[in-house]
Amino acid sequence: MGLTGLEIYKLLPKKNCHECGPPTCLAFAMALAAGKASLDACPYVSDEARAALDSASAPPIRLVTIGTGERKLDIGDETVLFRHDKTFFHETGLGFELGDAEGPSALAERARDVASLDFERVGQHLRVNLIGVRSDTGEAGPFRLAVKAVQEAASLPLVLMAEDPGIMKAGIEETAGARPLIYAAAQGNWEAMAKLAKQAGCPVAVRGKDLDDLADLATKVAGAGCKDIVLDPGSRKLARTLADLTQIRRLAIKRKFRPFGYPNIAFVTCEDPELQIAEAGVYVAKYASIVMMRSFERWQVLPLVTLRQNIYTDPQKPIQVEPKLYSIGGEAGPDSPLYVTSNFSLTFFTVQGDIEASKVPSHLLVVDTEGTSVLTAWAAGKFTAEKIADALSTSGTIDKVGHRKVILPGYVAAMSGKLEEKSGWEVLVGPRESSGIPSFVKARWGA
Ligand code: SF4
Numbered sequence: 242m243g244l245t246g247l248e249i250y251k252l253l254p255k256k257n258c259h260e261c262g263p264p265t266c267l268a269f270a271m272a273l274a275a276g277k278a279s280l281d282a283c284p285y286v287s288d289e290a291r292a293a294l295d296s297a298s299a300p301p302i303r304l305v306t307i308g309t310g311e312r313k314l315d316i317g318d319e320t321v322l323f324r325h326d327k328t329f330f331h332e333t334g335l336g337f338e339l340g341d342a343e344g345p346s347a348l349a350e351r352a353r354d355v356a357s358l359d360f361e362r363v364g365q366h367l368r369v370n371l372i373g374v375r376s377d378t379g380e381a382g383p384f385r386l387a388v389k390a391v392q393e394a395a396s397l398p399l400v401l402m403a404e405d406p407g408i409m410k411a412g413i414e415e416t417a418g419a420r421p422l423i424y425a426a427a428q429g430n431w432e433a434m435a436k437l438a439k440q441a442g443c444p445v446a447v448r449g450k451d452l453d454d455l456a457d458l459a460t461k462v463a464g465a466g467c468k469d470i471v472l473d474p475g476s477r478k479l480a481r482t483l484a485d486l487t488q489i490r491r492l493a494i495k496r497k498f499r500p501f502g503y504p505n506i507a508f509v510t511c512e513d514p515e516l517q518i519a520e521a522g523v524y525v526a527k528y529a530s531i532v533m534m535r536s537f538e539r540w541q542v543l544p545l546v547t548l549r550q551n552i553y554t555d556p557q558k559p560i561q562v563e564p565k566l567y568s569i570g571g572e573a574g575p576d577s578p579l580y581v582t583s584n585f586s587l588t589f590f591t592v593q594g595d596i597e598a599s600k601v602p603s604h605l606l607v608v609d610t611e612g613t614s615v616l617t618a619w620a621a622g623k624f625t626a627e628k629i630a631d632a633l634s635t636s637g638t639i640d641k642v643g644h645r646k647v648i649l650p651g652y653v654a655a656m657s658g659k660l661e662e663k664s665g666w667e668v669l670v671g672p673r674e675s676s677g678i679p680s681f682v683k684a685r686w687g688a
Contacts, residue, residue: 244294246274252290253283260284276301276320301493303503305444305469305530307334307371307422308398314370316471316530317504322494324552331504332553333524334531335545336371336400341387342378348387349394356395358542363560363586367546369397373424373533374412376403381411388415400424400446400533406433413441422446422531424506425473426462428454435465444469446506451475452485456500463500471531472505479520482507483527490528504530518544525549559612560586566636569593571602575643578603578686580671580678581629582650583610583618592675599679601686604642608632619653626656630664650675 250270261282263269272278273294280286280294304318314334321327337355339348352372360367374391376384384403392399392415399421401412409423423441425448426434438445445467449455455474462470474485489505492498507529511520517534518541524532525548534541554560564584582592584607596603608628610618618624633639633647645666649657651673661668672681 244274246271249273249294252286252294254285254287254290256285258285299502301497301502302490303469304331305471305504307400307420307444309418309420310396312370312396312398313420314398314531319490319504319528320494322490324556328555328557329553331530332549333529334370335521335525335542335549336373336531336533337369337537338373338375338400338402338533338535339387339391340375340377341383343387345386345390348374349390352391352395352397355537356397358537358539360543360546362547362550363590364562365550365560367550369537369542369546371400371422371531371533372397373400373402376405376408376412379405379408381405381408384408385411385415388412392416392419398422400531404430406430406437409434409437413437413443417441420444422471422506424448424471426458428458431458431462432465435462435467438469439466444471446471446473448473449475452488455489456498459500459503470503472501472503473507474505477508477510479511479523483523486524486528506531506533508532509534514538514541517541521545522548526552561612562586562589562607564607564609564632564636566638566641567593567605567607569596569603569605570600573602573604573641575641577601577642578648578682579606579638579642579644579646580604580648581606581608581632582675583608583613583615583624585610585612585614585618588614592678595675595678599682601682603682604638606632606636606638606647615650616652619656624653626659626663629656629660630666633664633666648681651677 250267253266253270255266257265261269263272300318302317302319305316307314315331316334318330339351355369355372358369372391372395374388401409401421402424403409420443422444423438424446426445427448434445447458447462447470449458452474455472459470476482476485489501493501507524509517509520511517521532521534561584582588589607610623613623615624646669647666648669648671651671654670657668657670
């Protein structure tokens with residue numbers, strides 16, 4: 242369990258110099274205990290005190306990175322039980338298991354299929370994150386070949402899944418420097434697995450028989466020098482796994498129970514493909530850092546990545562598109578209509594779809610409204626005549642649009658006079674809803 246504010250205070254230098262930010266050492270201690278400050282902010286902490294305080298100031302759930310490069314997966318570093326308390330930081334990684342008995346060429350093909358899964362939704366790419374290579378043959382040779390084939394075929398981080406340290410060693414040798422997740426250290430093999438993970442600088446998953454066993458193992462593996470640990474409660478029934486994942490999260494966040502201060506991994510065990518989605522969805526909702534599935538189809542992935550996107554989108558930071566001039570519905574020319582809107586992604590994609598439906602290639606000038614919709618931005622002073630006039634003159638619109646007419650959303654018609662005055666452009670008041678664009682452009686643009 243973490244230290245209390247007063248316990249931390251006893252270890253601080255007590256200079257009350259406020260160089261750390263808060264006015265006193267006591268205030269800083271309270272902030273540290275609440276996880277709202279970093280010990281690094283105080284330059285006067287002794288090495289002894291730092292060692293004692295490090296665990297208190299560490300985040301309740303450690304950030305663990307699997308893989309390297311552009312597709313590396315960061316998990317953990319969560320600080321709350323509920324998104325509305327603050328936000329969730331790292332979305333659940335989705336992975337698919339492949340068995341080494343399939344043979345290298347079949348595995349390579351399947352790995353390419355997994356890596357190519359990519360769904361675009363409100364401007365974001367939703368993708369699968371991991372491939373697990375499982376030792377089904379129980380032999381080092383086929384496992385090594387399988388790992389090699391999957392790694393060459395797909396640039397995704399790997400989960401190496403073998404119980405025998407000798408087999409695991411073969412897999413690790415094929416992935417030098419790639420930081421695969423080593424799965425798993427359990428009661429019978431944890432010393433050897435921890436040694437392999439430490440030598441290779443890889444994260445290691447710890448699998449317990451139950452939560453007590455898991456806490457015991459995590460403590461031992463951490464004591465063996467492994468800092469990056471992933472917890473597997475070992476339960477393989479939906480209700481039990483859900484209860485365990487919830488308990489782990491609660492103990493880590495509320496009690497700062499260090500053995501559970503790591504991200505976790507859950508395994509889908511349902512046989513039925515539709516139930517697999519439901520089971521994985523439960524784990525995405527609460528509180529899996531990684532969900533591994535055995536079978537995969539495109540139709541199974543789409544609902545999961547969509548659910549994940551919804552849960553892990555910060556409601557305080559709306560999804561935005563880049564503010565700039567877009568050409569929509571084909572190559573817009575100098576005589577094409579010019580619409581203006583906000584950079585809230587849902588607004589953008591709705592307007593984009595309606596412009597495409599009009600079948601008239603058009604310019605769409607997107608103004609930076611900090612991700613708010615047209616009306617909200619207008620009410621908040623973020624979608625003003627001045628901002629639109631500025632966007633018209635700085636976005637390159639003048640070079641691409643031959644006429645000097647801009648179509649304003651009907652909801653903000655009230656600013657049309659001011660916009661004409663500020664920009665020098667003629668303002669046409671467009672429909673209130675973008676669904677009216679096809680009929681508007683036909684009637685007013687002669688299209
Ligand atoms: S910088 Fe250190 S010594 Fe100074 S007030 Fe903060 S905690 Fe106390």
